[in-house]
Amino acid sequence: MDFRIADTFTDSLARLTGEEQKLVKTTAFDLQMNPMNPGMQLHRIEQSKDKHFWSARVSRDLRLIIHRTEASFLLCYAAHHDRAYRWAERRKLEVHPTTGAAQWVEIRERIEEIIVPSMPLPAGASTGTVPSPKRALFADRPDSELLAYGVPADWLTDVRSITDENELLSLADHLPSEAAEALLELATGGRPAFAMAAVTGASPFDHPDAQRRFRVMHDVEELERALDFPWDKWTIFLHPAQRQWVERSYSGPARIAGSAGTGKTIVALHRAVFLARSQPDNRVLLTTFSDTLAHALHDKLRRLISNQPRLAERLEVLSLNAIGQRLYQAQVGPARVASEDVLRELMQSAWDECAAKLNGMKFSPSFLFSEWEEMVDAWQLDRRESYRDIKRLGRKTRLSESQRAALWQVFEHMQRKLADRGLQTWAGLFTQLASAQSRRVAAGQAPAFDHVVVDEAQDLSVAQLRFLSALAGGAPNGLFFAGDLGQRIFQQPFSWKSLGVDVRGRSRTLHINYRTSHQIRIQADRLLGSEVSDVDGNSEERTGTVSVFNGPTPIIRLFKNEDQETHTVANWLRARISEGLPVRDMAVFVRADAQMDRARAATELAGIAYTVLDGRLTALTAMPGMAPDELNIATMHLAKGLEFRAVAVMACDDEVLPLQERIESIADKADLEEVYNTERHLLYVACTRARDWLLVTSVEPGSEFLQDLQDVRLAT
Structure with missing residues (x-):
């Protein structure tokens, strides 16, 4: 008998108090050890249409809802008595006739009324005006198509009656997630893929859409890990649209994009684990641009593989600066990176020394420092001709050739001052480290990491990307990036392709938002354009994103x-x-x-x-x-x-x-x-x-x- 948990169970667990959660977890552990234990006080829920629903007593008022058959024991829901029973009475577990996926189907006759918010009257319209009937959104879609999207047969009539976005969002809460996602994408002009057909003889729980809501628990440790973080469902349930990019093989650098809440970080985490698991002799680096985000990634990874210590031995999570400093120490030598305060001090000194030679040119200290940081230091320019010829992408202020020549005197002084003090910048460190990686490859030495997965990639610096390209850019599945151009807040735009990282043809955008409600996403998206493009012409289309729940x-x-x-x-x-x-x-x-x-x-x-x-x-x-x-x-x-x-x-x-x-x-x-x-x-x-x-x-x-x-x- 397979022991499973449903995402509805982890959702319901998160709504209980800490003490109530402990009681439910204890009951769940006892049931896993002996599902047929007579001391668990299991009672069949006679009022339910699905006769496989049972109730387990947790405490005087708490109940755990279980779906039990000869082949499966499924934890479904936990709540106080009346709420728990109402949940079971309104649902049944079915195998979809077209897709073959196991799914929860809400009992249509028990949904007395789906409340749809009333729409305001158009300006100038009177309450006596009889509005013209609206055309149903899915009137032209045959039953076979709607079924292929995973819509339960019991709900076809309701789906066909939908006439506007508000009705669709209200109905979506009552449909299986794959059906809701497909209908929302259709309504916004998209072309959703049909649900994957069932494999003959396969369990309906093994279907990709079923795996987003049901998962086998093999032992107590796995169950404990799942219940320790009930809101972080991604540790157990992975969306099929995410899984396909996690497990795909790429011939070169690849990138996953998508607006906030579409699961890019989740894909990055699972990609790193997938690479470590499928390549048992290889080392994997999971990294991002800041220590703060690296700590958050490390915590998420600990939740994902806490019971797999051997996997963790080959999978490191560090910020780029941290791994850069460590590798530099090992491969090049001691590093003394100047702080921003020291750099600003040296820049002011260089400006003061050169001011008399600049023919009265006036530039603010902040402009001077940003020009140094974003152009000269970022690209490690070491000659006046290099600065003269560089394309200043992201720098809107135009500089003539004579202005660049004058400014180069300041920057040359700056570089000399750094060298005199034995200091370097992070950009200099990563540039030298990139050269060291190239020499190691030329000498036939094994790389420090075989695969690198980068989260929040939109905020990578020029030198960091140059280093990553030298480290793993030439190998299949070597580099995998996750990011959103709409969340770039630290770096100026620049060409990835010019640094040897070309993701064209291997860049995909996630469109299913399962973290942020429809209402929040719609309003937040108004801050950004409908499409964002990088310097190399890769576009991220934002209008096709759909949220699958209301708020x-x-x-x-x-x-x-x-x-x-x-x-x-x-x-x-x-x-x-x-x-x-x-x-x-x-x-x-x-x-x-x-x-x-x-x-x-x-x-x-x-x-x-x-x-x-x-x-x-x-x-x-x-x-x-x-x-x-x-x-x-x-x-x-x-x-x-x-x-x-x-x-x-x-x-x-x-x-x-x-x-x-x-x-x-x-x-x-x-x-x-x-x-x-x-x-x-x-x-x-x-x-x-x-x-x-x-x-x-x-x-x-x-x-x-x-x-x-x-x-x-x-x-x-």
């Missing part, structure tokens, strides 16, 4: 003063707690440290304990049962890679978004576009950390970006 409409409010904002955010946080949301599943984000006091004030007024997240995300990486039940506060830059059930984005004021300091640092108005783009991306990142609830607030006049999110109204 409350995001709230965006403008206040007369900070006191009003503080009280509103505090009341909103208290409301989430009153609805049963754990405090640890909530977060408050602000633009920078200067606004942190406003986040603290709102949280303290709500009477909620909180943690200010640091670069190591310590509060989020504790072991199960040890993480503090505290709200998380952080700046928007630390939001990358995180997710919460409820998020408040505070202090989105004018001169905060975009940050006035960045505006004032611009030497030429032409450079404003890049600043505005990255500031938009930053707000997008913060808003899309929310799964179910989103609140965005500011004090008037408010950031101009809020008007893009929606028509903001002043709170009274």
Whole structure:
């Protein structure tokens, strides 16, 4: 008999209190050890249409719903008595007649009414006007096509009656996920692939669509790992659209793209594990551009392979700077990397020494430093001719040949000062390390890593990508990138192809958003364009993305003063707690440290304990049962890679978004576009950390970006 858990069980477990979860887990472990144990007080649920549903007593009021047959024992749902029984009475487990996948089918006759939000009347229309009948969205789709998408036969009539987006979203909550996703994609002009046909003789639970909701638990350790992180369903259930890119073989560098919430990080994690498991003699590096995100990746990987220590021995998770420093020490020698403060000090000194030779040219210190950082140092230019000829992609300020020649004197002084002090930059370190890798390959030496998987790849620097190309760029399945151009907030755009990393033909975009509600995604997407392209012409189409669940409409409010904002955010946080949301599943984000006091004030007024997240995300990486039940506060830059059930984005004021300091640092108005783009991306990142609830607030006049999110109204 196979012992399985369903994603509905892990979802229901996450809604219980900590003590209730412990009781349910104990019962689940006992059932796995002996599913037929008479002491478990199993009772058949007679009211259910599916006669295989049973109830197991957990406590006086808690019940665990089980689906039991001769071949399978399935944990389905856990809740208090009445809610648990209602869940079982409204569902049945069926094998789809066309796809052959096992799926939950909601009992149609028990859905008394699917509530559809009423649409506002068009401007100028009177209540007495009789509207013309709407055409059904799927009127021309034959039954065979709808069935091939996984729509249950019982629901064909309801699907055919859908006339608008609101009806579709309401109905989607009652359909199996593969059917809901296909219908949403059809409604938005896409062409969904038909569900994979069943393999003759195969178990309906082995179908790719069934594996996204049912999974066999082979032992107590595997079950314990699944139940320790009930909200992180990705550790157990992987979407078929993600799995195909995880397990594919690539002839060269490959990239997975997609908007926030489409599972790029999940694909990267599973790709790294897949490579380590399928290539038992190879070493795999899972990396990203910052220590903060590397710590978050390490925590997720620990959840994914905690019971496979031998796999972990060949799979390392480090930030690029950390692995770069380690390899440099081993292959080149000691490294002394200058801090940003030291670099700025040296640049000012170089400018002062050269000022008399610059014929009165005036450049701001911030422009001078960014020109050094993003062009001269990033590309490791060592001759005046190289600086004269380089294409300054991402740098909007035009410089004549004479201006470049004058500026080169400053940069040459800068390079000399670094050499005199025995210092180097990160760009210099990675460039030398790339040369070292090339020499190792030429000498026939084994690379430090056979495969490299990179998360948040849109924020890689020029030198980091040059290093990765030398490390594993020439091998099949050597480089795998996951990222979103719409979330680029740290780096200027540049050509990957020019550095030997060409992903054309091996770049795919994920379109299924399972983390962020439809309402949040729709509003956050208004901050960005419908399509984003990189310098090499690879495009990421964002309009085809669909979210597969509904949620409350995001709230965006403008206040007369900070006191009003503080009280509103505090009341909103208290409301989430009153609805049963754990405090640890909530977060408050602000633009920078200067606004942190406003986040603290709102949280303290709500009477909620909180943690200010640091670069190591310590509060989020504790072991199960040890993480503090505290709200998380952080700046928007630390939001990358995180997710919460409820998020408040505070202090989105004018001169905060975009940050006035960045505006004032611009030497030429032409450079404003890049600043505005990255500031938009930053707000997008913060808003899309929310799964179910989103609140965005500011004090008037408010950031101009809020008007893009929606028509903001002043709170009274």
